[in-house]
Amino acid sequence: MKFETRAIHDGQKPDPATGAVIVPVYQTSTYQQEAVGKHKGYEYSRTGNPTRKALEDSLASLEEAQYGLAFSSGVAATHAIFNLLKNGDHIICGDEVYGGTYRLIEKVMKKWGLEADYFDVDDISSLSKLIKPNTKMIWLETPTNPLLKIIDISYAARIAKKHKLILAVDNTFASPYFQKPLELGAAIVVHSTTKYLAGHSDVIGGAVLTSDNKMYDSLKFYQNAAGAVPGPWDSWLVLRGIKTLAVRMKAHEQNALYLAGYLEKHLRVEKIYYPGLKSNKGYGIARKQMSGYGGMISFELKGGFRQVNKFISKLKLFSLAESLGGVESLVCYPPKMTHGSFSQTEREQRGIKDNLLRLSVGLENKEDLKRDLEQAF
Numbered sequence: 001m002k003f004e005t006r007a008i009h010d011g012q013k014p015d016p017a018t019g020a021v022i023v024p025v026y027q028t029s030t031y032q033q034e035a036v037g038k039h040k041g042y043e044y045s046r047t048g049n050p051t052r053k054a055l056e057d058s059l060a061s062l063e064e065a066q067y068g069l070a071f072s073s074g075v076a077a078t079h080a081i082f083n084l085l086k087n088g089d090h091i092i093c094g095d096e097v098y099g100g101t102y103r104l105i106e107k108v109m110k111k112w113g114l115e116a117d118y119f120d121v122d123d124i125s126s127l128s129k130l131i132k133p134n135t136k137m138i139w140l141e142t143p144t145n146p147l148l149k150i151i152d153i154s155y156a157a158r159i160a161k162k163h164k165l166i167l168a169v170d171n172t173f174a175s176p177y178f179q180k181p182l183e184l185g186a187a188i189v190v191h192s193t194t195k196y197l198a199g200h201s202d203v204i205g206g207a208v209l210t211s212d213n214k215m216y217d218s219l220k221f222y223q224n225a226a227g228a229v230p231g232p233w234d235s236w237l238v239l240r241g242i243k244t245l246a247v248r249m250k251a252h253e254q255n256a257l258y259l260a261g262y263l264e265k266h267l268r269v270e271k272i273y274y275p276g277l278k279s280n281k282g283y284g285i286a287r288k289q290m291s292g293y294g295g296m297i298s299f300e301l302k303g304g305f306r307q308v309n310k311f312i313s314k315l316k317l318f319s320l321a322e323s324l325g326g327v328e329s330l331v332c333y334p335p336k337m338t339h340g341s342f343s344q345t346e347r348e349q350r351g352i353k354d355n356l357l358r359l360s361v362g363l364e365n366k367e368d369l370k371r372d373l374e375q376a377f
Contacts, residue, residue: 003062003177004246011057012239023054025236047224051232055239056207059197062176062242063189065209067216069223070235074172074192075100076228077206079108081137081168081188083222084215087113090135094121094151096144096350098170099334103341121149122281127156131163140186141170143282146298146334146358147351148173148273150282153289157185166215172196172325177249178292187212195325196295198241199248205230205238248327248363252295255369256361260297262370268377270300270355296324297359298334305354308333312357314376317369324360329369332358 001009014021026049033039042048052070060068071077078101085091093105095118105116115134119127121144138160142151153169160167168188169181175196181189191197193205210216223229230238253276260274275286276293286293301308312320318331322338332338334356335347342352361369 006061007058007245008243010061011054023051023236023239025232026050027232045232046227046229049229049232049235051239052230052235055230055235055242058239058242059176059191059193059207060209062245063171063209064176064180064182065189066211066213067209067220069208069216069219070193070230070238071206071208071223072228072230072234073204074190074194074206075104076226077190077192077208078104078170079228080208080219080222080226081190082109082114083226084166084218085114085136088115088134089113089137090115090117090132091137091139092116092127092130092135093118093139094141094144095119096121096147096149097139097141098145098172099339099341101139101141101170102339107341121151124152124155128159131159131165135163135165137166137168139168139170141173142179143173143275143286143294143296145173146273146332146338146356148275148280148282148296148298150275150280150285150289152285153181153184153186160187161185173296174290174294175245175249175325177246178253178294179290182209182211184289188215193238194323196249196252197245197325198238199245199325199327200237200241201323201326201328203230203234203237203241205234249292249295251363252325252361253292255363255366256295256297256359257293258366259359259361259369259373262373263297263299266377268302270302272300273298295361297361299357299359300353300355301357303355308355308357311376315372316375317364317372318359318376324358326360327363329362329364330360332360334358 031042056068117130167186169186171189172192189209191207264272274297318329321330
């Protein structure tokens with residue numbers, strides 16, 4: 001079946017008890033057992049819940065994975081993957097990642113003995129130079145946050161295979177509609193389901209997808225042992241969002257392409273970052289490994305923070321807020337928001353300037369969004 005059909009049906013068969021065509025919210029903490037050691041597949045909702053299972057099966061289908069695991073947030077899902085490693089292991093991470101991922105590595109995982117180095121995502125060949133005898137994992141985001149750089153997943157997968165490393169890819173910005181990392185050679189995919197998958201800015205969640213039996217068993221054990229799972233209502237909200245993922249992603253991209261073309265020519269824009277523009281450095285790789293370019297745009301506004309703050313204050317439709325991927329348009333100031341966990345020096349090293357803005361382009365009329373930017377300029 002095609003993606004749109006699977007998004008509506010996989011993991012979501014009509015309820016056998018009532019015939020309800022929408023998966024019910026199984027709002028229960030525990031389940032009656034027929035006898036000691038004999039149950040109907042569920043014992044306790046931290047371990048398993050039918051609504052969550054439907055979500056996990058749906059996500060696995062969309063990412064072409066054998067297994068899916070849902071978590072209470074994207075960071076919880078990321079932490080689950082890092083838990084595959086042990087004290088003294090080494091991870092190589094792209095130097096441009098979500099600030100929460102960087103914070104987790106630097107402030108939490110290193111405290112427990114994880115070693116980490118960061119490769120220049122503009123030069124993927126630099127990745128191989130960081131491999132050590134204790135290296136166990138490569139971590140990528142593509143498109144990256146916040147400069148939307150594109151990393152060649154297939155190239156990274158070849159390196160990982162050669163050195164017997166786990167390749168994990170954060171696919172949040174692209175969504176499984178526009179990019180399939182497992183098909184390109186990744187071992188694990190992670191999502192903040194808060195974003196495009198849920199799509200309505202009303203739930204926090206995360207997910208891990210893989211086809212590796214051993215890794216799944218370890219991740220499943222961790223999910224139950226650590227307990228950072230979504231409740232049935234949160235799972236249901238993400239499931240609801242997934243049903244319209246395909247049509248939403250098409251609309252997000254259409255609006256973003258339109259606004260990116262407008263911003264690219266604007267005299268007050270110093271530089272624009274959008275993988276769907278032919279002028280973008282990653283355009284060629286994006287065309288090769290993605291079926292679309294997504295709804296995120298970043299750009300540098302001429303002038304310093306004073307001009308940025310003034311511009312933001314004049315926007316009417318773009319709300320200043322964290323997060324992304326909802327139906328409404330958002331503007332974010334990465335240096336103080338999503339990447340505030342980086343020091344000024346670390347941001348400068350990564351090209352995250354004080355005049356950078358990130359747009360999550362929503363589903364409003366594209367002309368209305370353009371007019372909002374025009375009046376703010």
